[in-house]
Amino acid sequence: MVDFALNEDQLQIQKWVHDFAENVVRPAGHEWDEREEMPMPIVQEAASIGLYGWEFLLNTMQDPTGLTLPVAVEELFWGDAGIGMAIMGSSLAAAGIAGIGTPEQVMEWVPQCYGDANHVQLGAFCVSEPDAGSDVSSLRTRAVYDEANDEWVINGTKAWITNGGIADIHVVVCAVAPELKGRGQASFIVPPQTKGVSIGQKYKKHGIRASHTAEVVFDDVRVPGRCLLGGKEKLDAKLARAKEMGHTGEKQPAMSTFETTRPTVGAQALGIARAAYEFALEYAKERKTFGKPIIMHQAIAFKLANMITEIDAARLLIWRAAWLGKNGGFRNGEGSMSKYKASEVAVRATEDAIQILGGYGYTREYPVERWHRDAKIHTIFEGTSEIQQLVIARNISGMRIE
Numbered sequence: 260m261v262d263f264a265l266n267e268d269q270l271q272i273q274k275w276v277h278d279f280a281e282n283v284v285r286p287a288g289h290e291w292d293e294r295e296e297m298p299m300p301i302v303q304e305a306a307s308i309g310l311y312g313w314e315f316l317l318n319t320m321q322d323p324t325g326l327t328l329p330v331a332v333e334e335l336f337w338g339d340a341g342i343g344m345a346i347m348g349s350s351l352a353a354a355g356i357a358g359i360g361t362p363e364q365v366m367e368w369v370p371q372c373y374g375d376a377n378h379v380q381l382g383a384f385c386v387s388e389p390d391a392g393s394d395v396s397s398l399r400t401r402a403v404y405d406e407a408n409d410e411w412v413i414n415g416t417k418a419w420i421t422n423g424g425i426a427d428i429h430v431v432v433c434a435v436a437p438e439l440k441g442r443g444q445a446s447f448i449v450p451p452q453t454k455g456v457s458i459g460q461k462y463k464k465h466g467i468r469a470s471h472t473a474e475v476v477f478d479d480v481r482v483p484g485r486c487l488l489g490g491k492e493k494l495d496a497k498l499a500r501a502k503e504m505g506h507t508g509e510k511q512p513a514m515s516t517f518e519t520t521r522p523t524v525g526a527q528a529l530g531i532a533r534a535a536y537e538f539a540l541e542y543a544k545e546r547k548t549f550g551k552p553i554i555m556h557q558a559i560a561f562k563l564a565n566m567i568t569e570i571d572a573a574r575l576l577i578w579r580a581a582w583l584g585k586n587g588g589f590r591n592g593e594g595s596m597s598k599y600k601a602s603e604v605a606v607r608a609t610e611d612a613i614q615i616l617g618g619y620g621y622t623r624e625y626p627v628e629r630w631h632r633d634a635k636i637h638t639i640f641e642g643t644s645e646i647q648q649l650v651i652a653r654n655i656s657g658m659r660i661e
């Protein structure tokens with residue numbers, strides 16, 4: 260049965276997030292973009308209503324249709340993507356833990372990625388490095404086991420990390436057996452106040468400037484054995500199989516996290532695209548040239564028609580991927596398809612919105628130029644558009660296309 264109707268719970272959550280986005284997030288978007296700072300008061304406010312927190316994540320993850328999270332995220336990013344990312348950034352770390360951690364590790368560390376309304380905490384998911392972004396199999400950050408002390412010693416530099424260096428919990432993907440490339444990696448929790456963790460450069464970015472992105476340096480960082488996600492026994496078995504067979508057939512930890520989070524990243528882009536479309540539609544009805552509203556010029560009306568068609572197509576791909584993620588798994592890279600399509604649609608829709616607003620669209624007086632800058636990151640992080648195409652191409656062909 261195909262049913263596109265959201266259930267009562269989902270409709271309520273959609274409205275609840277939309278109200279927060281409309282009343283709190285959107286009015287603050289311009290200010291925090293200009294300040295290029297993490298909007299902690301707004302994250303705090305999101306925590307106080309339960310939108311920022313592990314219970315919210317758990318609630319959305321328990322939804323058997325898989326749609327609640329993308330529906331909520333679309334609304335949040337409709338408000339503002341920089342602030343939206345500041346609120347969502349910890350979820351990538353939480354998803355990294357939930358994806359491969361033992362139940363005990365999930366219970367211990369996921370709540371610490373958020374803290375509570377009285378004391379907000381942050382999580383960061385650290386995969387990328389200066390020389391390893393798309394090519395996550397060539398990570399250089401090393402984790403070496405110190406058996407005598409049952410500790411892992413981590414050394415390396417992570418690049419482009421959302422909440423990097425300011426997070427309480429860093430989830431770090433490291434090479435433990437570099438000769439096995441992607442098959443020789445493991446993920447570790449680096450608990451709060453661990454010695455040897457420092458922040459490198461904070462990047463000055465094109466968009467989502469309210470979200471903090473920085474390098475994180477790990478210098479002889481020692482974490483207890485229990486911080487290895489999934490546990491030592493499982494890792495040893497995986498490495499032994501990889502050594503025997505050349506590969507295990509298992510996905511790398513980073514890759515599996517990314518695949519399941521892709522529809523949600525698509526939903527972020529979708530929220531921006533919809534914001535731009537709605538704004539441009541209203542503007543086009545008001546703005547007059549040659550004696551009539553510009554929407555009466557077919558060139559503008561058709562642009563808007565194309566925008567909404569593409570936005571709706573992206574949403575259908577996202578909802579399908581979110582549903583498949585919960586009910587039967589991906590077959591042809593549907594998670595990648597949804598993120599690829601939605602991010603490209605967002606870049607195009609925000610550019611069209613600027614065009615529809617003309618000169619005004621190009622200024623900071625109107626939000627569409629910010630939305631255009633914000634949209635662009637979605638074709639880059641969590642796998643570039645080219646990498647999404649690679650995943651889809653490998654899935655449909657069964658071949659190792661490089």
Ligand SMILES: Cc1cc2nc3c(=O)[nH]c(=O)nc-3n(C[C@H](O)[C@H](O)[C@H](O)COP(=O)(O)OP(=O)(O)OC[C@H]3O[C@@H](n4cnc5c(N)ncnc54)[C@H](O)[C@@H]3O)c2cc1C
Pocket residue numbers: 351383384385386387389390391392393394418419420421422464467472636639640641642643644645646649661
């Ligand atoms: C604002 C921001 C936030 C981020 N947050 C995080 C985070 O929280 N955690 C984290 O781990 N990382 C994060 N990243 C890193 C992000 O995931 C990487 O930037 C991204 O994966 C691309 O890697 P790269 O920058 O090294 O580009 P490269 O991998 O060097 O790619 C450069 C170009 O080559 C193309 N390319 C590369 N390989 C291929 C191929 N095989 N076929 C075709 N084309 C190819 C790419 O598509 C791209 O166009 C963030 C990045 C930014 C900018």
